[in-house]
Amino acid sequence: MEKKEEKLKKSFIEKIARFCKEKGFVFPCCEIYGGFSGFYDYGPLGAELKKNIKDLWWEEFVRKRDDIVGIDACTINPFVLWKASGHVDSFTDPLVECRKCKKRFRADSLIEDSLGIAVDGITIEQVNEIIAKHSLRCPSCKGELTSARTFNLMFKTYVGAVEDQSSLAFLRPETAQLIFTNFKFVQKAARLKLPFGIAQIGRAYRNEISPRDFLFRMREFEQMEIEYFVHPDKLNQCPYLTKELLDFEMNIYSAEMQEKGEEHRKMSLREALEKGIISTAWHGYWLALVYKWFIELGVNPEKLRARQHLKEELSHYALETWDIEYRFPFGWKEIHGMANRTDYDLKQHMKFSGKDLSYFDEETGKKILPYVVAEPSQGVDRAFLVFLIDAYTEEEDRVVLKLHPKLAPYKVAVFPLVKRDKLDEKAKQIHELLKKHFTSFYDEKGSIGRRYARQDEIGTPFCITIDYQTLEDNTVTIRERDTKKQVRVKISELVEIISKLIEGEIKFEEITSELLEGNA
């Protein structure tokens, strides 16, 4: 990456981190003890936004679907599981150390940052060749670097009162494997028939050598993943490919386009499937569905693209992978991954456990090993960062967080115009009424303008003001965050109106005209 781009990124990330700390979205973990690199704590607003993201995802991809069920498995697992999955052997980064100042660096990042060479999927030998060829030295003290060695990214611990190989355990680096180890139990208990998915939201841990970029590369994070299992002979038989979905347009950036030095190109899912750019119908279906999920929750479609992994980027278990990337102010970055994991994982666990994990296909009367043709997988924290950054808007006179109402920590804020003449009393009543239905914030401190500004900054989509007219006719004003427009409505209609606004069933402008008619 170029110096200028790196600088731009740093200053932007710093601004967002500062904003998050000030408003109570995110705090550096253990800051009173000087911080803890790669760890962040979510504050009051952050905890709500993060919970909303997870709840909306779970609602959409688990509860609303008959073909997907969820699980919630452990984050500490025994050695054997991660040996079977391939992570003990392959989940590593190349590490170099400065002989002088003893600082340690992730060698591939060092090469990328210092030389601007993309080195995804490079071997340790190649890393050492490049370091030698370019006489790369410690970026901190210019000291000489050691040869690179592999460093496993899994945090380890010991379970029980003895510390030895038999008690060695790892903190899971991904949630996926627990879906595979529970595959048969889940399938049987929930009486699932192919095709079906198993979903999970939960923590994962990676001992990154150089955690960086705020929530982007952390050591402790959260994932939302689905393993979607299909019959190996039916990779292209997806019953959910509606016309609407086939017509859905994405910015597609195939491996071929990247190799040819082309830009990404907007095309429909239909075109991408027909031209074989996306290999299987199921993979295309899931890619479009998740891409759409981001858009429906307010993310600017022009800032999204689906990028195929180059061959050398593929993980040890993947046949074909598509990332969804977001164009941050500092460049395109992965926010969602979707690998075709084939039957790699179930096979590995069958081999290491000696247990039969196959599925009995009633149609053919044969045992088969299902394929994970698509694994929609994303970091909750990156989703958080995308929603936040995409919503963050600096206007002439204010900072406003244009979060989708469904994501907003507070759906409404309630203000008495002044804190006297029973306006505050009335306002509190309305706040209590609204709290039965939505998260509501009551504020009576400072000027109305100042109170609006505070809510704009934290993304509250609707502010309700109680004024003298309220006492006369039981009406209040609703003010919309993004447009600053206001409309007066009856208290008796407030819950329904706010509810419809959040769900997107009516637009703010529509209330105006409706009410004007009603008042006329």
Add this chain to the structure above:
Amino acid sequence: MEKKEEKLKKSFIEKIARFCKEKGFVFPCCEIYGGFSGFYDYGPLGAELKKNIKDLWWEEFVRKRDDIVGIDACTINPFVLWKASGHVDSFTDPLVECRKCKKRFRADSLIEDSLGIAVDGITIEQVNEIIAKHSLRCPSCKGELTSARTFNLMFKTYVGAVEDQSSLAFLRPETAQLIFTNFKFVQKAARLKLPFGIAQIGRAYRNEISPRDFLFRMREFEQMEIEYFVHPDKLNQCPYLTKELLDFEMNIYSAEMQEKGEEHRKMSLREALEKGIISTAWHGYWLALVYKWFIELGVNPEKLRARQHLKEELSHYALETWDIEYRFPFGWKEIHGMANRTDYDLKQHMKFSGKDLSYFDEETGKKILPYVVAEPSQGVDRAFLVFLIDAYTEEEDRVVLKLHPKLAPYKVAVFPLVKRDKLDEKAKQIHELLKKHFTSFYDEKGSIGRRYARQDEIGTPFCITIDYQTLEDNTVTIRERDTKKQVRVKISELVEIISKLIEGEIKFEEITSELLEGNA
């Protein structure tokens, strides 16, 4: 504990664990690899029930309250934090090893199980005296035991590429400390004024020497905690003590009653406060509130009691502690703890961090250190177990899980009477309609009786059956799980009726009469 009681407990726990595995509530973690002691994975139904418990708690104690905000902090923390909190030095259990078979045991549990002596808060020296006096030997091979030593229950790991004291970290054994380290940031960002609380739901980890009793004592579990901060001079000024709450009756089991060998006694919160049985108004308020929470979610009030810790039971940070206990088929067990932590934790973190964590009291113009006069704290998994066991009912002809509708994984199930004559088509439409509002399960396999039975077992409160009459007049039957009663309602009213039934706004009997009138 007596042998008979121990046996009863074991067989009951085994039955419940088997039930949970079969139905997809809970699976032993990594069972395909022979299991992983102290770790359990939640299956499809378990993940939903657990999520419902957490969501209802968050809704009640965070979102609906103006005085409490939530956070979501990291589970791995540096050594210094747990040194400051006292856990490095005090969070230990006494460990003995068999010299012959090398098995390790928790010495206090061993003494309790083998000798029936209660040894809470006992010192290592006392443990060794008892073992010597009674010539206690290995329960497994009768070999000689070593002297007891302290064993720290925190899982440790190393963060970063070097493994030494500087990178030593622990998996948090409780969520509470992260509330204290973030105290100032949260208070400032959310502009909180005393009294206020900070809540958190999240994982915690304890390397138990002898994990046991299914979800009851696990090595990885989840907590729901609130640290409630009050002005140290206002420990008895609780503005939320309504008459309703003061009249609320609990089974109270004070330290004095225990010492005198008395039984617990039913009394109102008012009486407990007036007699000084519960020392502070705030402690009483929180105890009643949480006690009520369990009852409102369907737990049998006769099986709950509030038990005060004996002096020797108190944790290193606690001045006064009240547990809420549930009477399991194998005895009373703690399901909720509530310590008065005073200003112990903030003081410790001030001392170790050198940072000012005090609060500026605008009223007096002085800096003060707030008191945590009550810390409502509970394990999600124990709450799960209580709700499940309390709901688990064996009737003559069926097993039925009488979960409160708000807790039930599926709120409704939809069946076509038969899978033909467009009944299945119609049923699917109704299922789709209901899914927009509730978790709904569609089932067309097997007899109606078999389908009802399947839903009874997993706690689905309402089953909707579509029959030939449905095609004629757009009515369906709703069948209530607990009473097996049925009533016919219009499809157009279905969503509203189910919604009101779940919220407890109407009773099932009321639909009948209402509809009969409507039909008359």
